[in-house]
Amino acid sequence: MKQSLFTLEHTRQLTDDTYELVLSGDTSAITAPGQFVNIQLPGRFLRRPISICNWTDQALMLLVKVVGDGTRELVRCVPGTELDVLSGLGNGFDPARAGAHPVLAGGGIGIAPLYGLAQRMRDAGQAPTVALGFRSAKDAFYLEEFASLGCRLLIATEDGSLGTRGFVTDCIRNVPECDYVLCCGPLPMLKAVHSLPQLTDGQFSFEARMGCGFGACMGCSIPTRNGYKRVCKDGPILYKEEIVW
Known part of the structure; x- marks a missing residue:
């Protein structure tokens, strides 16, 4: 996990409620597709976890669906806005x-x-x-x-x-x-x-409501065949054989 500032480069609307965001910054903590970032929004106590769509050495691409006030504020940020981002969270697809x-x-x-x-x-x-x-x-x-x-x-x-x-x-x-x-x-x-x-x-x-986003609060724990796992830390990727419904 790494905390750093990212700069919003551009936003592109894809559908009525879905947007593509490109941010520049240090992506060195991202190691696999399927990981996510946790973004701090001014005036909001909890960060917003967003799945990583794609990345390069110096840029991060996110697809964001507006589902509440936080994500609405995020997609309305203007280019040049600096955002405090925790990156490299969770495990990824193999x-x-x-x-x-x-x-x-x-x-x-x-x-x-x-x-x-x-x-x-x-x-x-x-x-x-x-x-x-x-x-x-x-x-x-x-x-x-x-x-x-x-x-x-x-x-x-x-x-x-x-x-x-x-x-x-x-x-x-x-x-x-x-x-x-x-x-x-x-x-x-x-x-x-x-x-x-x-x-x-x-x-x-898997998705779950998250508090910290890095495994400390245990708020996103779900049952598996191998005991409870934290979606943010042990997931979000789980293997077929360990999933219980």
Whole structure:
């Protein structure tokens, strides 16, 4: 974990409530896709944990969905704003365990860490299939970005306005050759993907309300087959075999 100041370089609106933020700063503490940062906002007691979408040596990219006053303030920050950031938090996905043809499954804002993951997997010679789920076509984002990586891209929308009508699990059933999943999204989606019989193994990114964000307060503990684990410190990535519902 490292505490440092990052400078907001630009903000781009992707949908009605989803934004891309690029910040410049020291990213040396970030070691794997799937980790997150914890951002201090002026006048707010608790930091806001945000999953890392992608990063370079000197820049950090975040996808932020507005869900309350804190995230609304964050996306309204003007370029040049300095933000106090804890970086390199949590563990990350381990692409080496995923084999040559895994499926990356994301729902809504949960697709954020999958972009940096997909890029690094492609660079390593892996060929992931990316399955993304949204409520409707107007809620979809980052499709061109994933396609530009050369990934096979499958889309599901609940209303059928784009891609397959249904859920991300319906997309995964169409690729029976994929038996390993790396997944991030809302809890009902994680549970549904976890239950698919074709997926013999996988890694799942969990969310929880956090106090400190680095394992001290124990406020984000959840039960696993190996006892209670802290989502912020021992997670957010958990392996399929250790998850209990």
